[in-house]
Amino acid sequence: MASESLSESIPHWDLSNVYPGLGSVELRQAIDQLQAQLDDLDNYLSAQQITRSATVNASPTELAQVIAGYLDRMNAALRLNGTLHSYLHSFVSTDSYNTVARRLASELDALVVRLERADVLFRGWIGVAAADRDRFEQALAQEGPSQSHLRGHNFYLKEAVEQSRYLMNETEETLASELSLSGANAWEKLRGVVTSQLRIPFELDSQVKELPITVVQNFRTEADGELRRRAHEAELAGWAGVREPLAACLNGIKGTVITLYKRRGRTDALHQALDQARIDRETLETMLAAMHDSFPAFRRYWQAKARRLGKEALPWWDLSAPVGRLERRYSFAEARDLILEQLYAFSERSGVFTRRAFDQSWIDAEPRAGKRGGAFCMRLPVVEESRILCNFDGSLDQLLTLAHELGHAYHNECQVGRLPLQRRTPMTLAETASIFNETIVTDAILAQAASPEEELGILETFLIGASQVIVDIYSRYLFEKEVFGRRAKAELSADDFCDIMLRSQQETYGNGLDARHLNPYMWAWKPHYYSAGLSFYNFPYAFGLLFGLGLYAVYQERGKTFLPEYDALLRSTGEGTAAELAARFSLDIRQRAFWEGSLKVIEKRIERYLVL
DSSP states (O other), X not given: OOOHHXXXXXXXXXXXXXXXXXXXXXXXXXXXXXXXXXXXXXXXXXXXXXXXXXXOOOOHHHHHHHHHHHHHHHHHHHXXXXXXXXXXXXXXXXXXXXXXXXXXXXXXXXXXXXXXXXXXXXXXXXXXXXXXXXXXXXXXXXXXXXXXXXXXXXXXXXXXXXXXXXXOOHHHHHHHHHHHTTTHHHHHHHHHHHHHTOEEEEEETTEEEXXXXXXXXXXXXXXXXXXXXXXXXXXXXXXXXXXXXXXXXXXXXXXXXXXXXXXXTXXXXXXXXXXXXXXXXXXXXXXXXXXXXXXXXXXXXXXXXXXXXXOSSBOGGGTTOOOSSOOOOOOHXXXXXXXXXXXXXXXXHHHHHHHHHHHTTOEEOOOXXXXXXXXXXXXXXXXXXXXXXXXXXXXXXHHHHHHHHHHHHHHHHHTTTOOGGGOOOOHHHHTHHHHHHHHHHHHHHHHTOOSHHHHHHHHXXXXXXXXXXXXXXXXXXXXXXXXXXXXXXXXXXXXXXXXXXXXXXXXXXXXXXXXXXXXXXXXXHOGGXXXXXXXXXXXXXXXXXXXXXXXXXXXXXXXXXXXXXXHHHHHTTTSXXXXXXXXXXXXXXXXXXXXXXXXXXXXXXXXXXXXX
């Protein structure tokens, strides 16, 4: 376990350069400024008659001017709103007891509804305007002073036209946005409060303590097998105690999604998720089939791990158990130095940027009560910076998580100067730089292994993560697919959710694990299920891992000549489909061979693990 000195050295983030504090005049002025921007945007929409029911008779030049005026106003509002949201979220995510932050976040949510309404009105209108294809294309080609950046929004505009087909009428869309505040968004917030404040009794050092559930979850990587088992059982008991409110949250959110996709003319919930990911069903099915066929290799890995631990079958609490002689715990400073060394070796730009993130306190890494679990990276558009949350415990796994999130921040850095509507990146591509960072650090640590036992420990850490992204993600996909199918007919109980989760795990993990000891409450603690605006928040992770490994293979072939194109790809992830951007590197994501090639990288590491 991490020592006290390790805990004391773990940083909190600093956002004082954004706004001085929650009670500051500057923050209040920024919220008022957003209000004024939204007033101006609403007035512009009204003056230009930007509605779905409008008749558009403008010339190409006039049409271009109207579009440009909207883009200017929407980008400005999105820039400020994104900054305010991240700033307030920095308090809510690290201290869910902070009622001031939660109140301000709620106030901001009401303004976001107006942004959503404006977006709906514009998408409905642009669909009408683009019905005359020749006029629309001529408008996009305009190059006058007031339309100077129009071409830079071509992808966004054409995607808006395509997605305009899946809109309810304006009254219904407005009502849906307003009701979300007391509906789906409220359910999601409740889930966040319940889970972040959950503390469970746990015996540690001969004393029973009330520990945040995130701290207990971190025990899953400890060398003491009995500690792992007790932590797992305590965690399940903790989730069991809050399962009813969490089941209500999940029912409310999934019920909302089902109602809306039916009213909008979508095929199913997956339809919107695919459009958001900018891939098609064929690509998803091809990837999933390749993933499914890789399961036997992962099962051999778990069976071998069970033997190493002296067990006939691997229970859930041993999935993240350390194997080999990787007993070292990293101080935060050691993790920082290791990551910096490897990223400098990869790219000078990446190294310099990452040092800036460490030196300027962009990272909140200490696990503590009221802080949410997991890890994420968020962008602060007004200052063109990122902030990273993780729960660092000194393990190699958390070191790699830190490298992963720093990859997201580097992705943001590559997009500096891009306007908000130009940088809307789908999740399938949002994982590119993070997987790249993680792979770089993993490869370096493997190359530095001083003994077979150390190499085994490093491989173990990699395979724990890879198996989660390939096998567990597949189980989450199966879970969510069945939940949507059954929720369309009736609400599900907490027992239903547990049953679906267990069957999904049995189908994917198979004989790799001890079927008596799985995790029926994975649905309770994964925040990915609790978003009305982002269903199937699972398969994009697998896509990101395999796409990142595919790109890494290109880097290994080409060396430093790869870097400019890599940075250019990251800069343009908001301006193309996944297939289009992959084709820049001669990668065909619709072909099974691409996915199998990336999976073979993982399977080779499994084979090496088995040999050791």
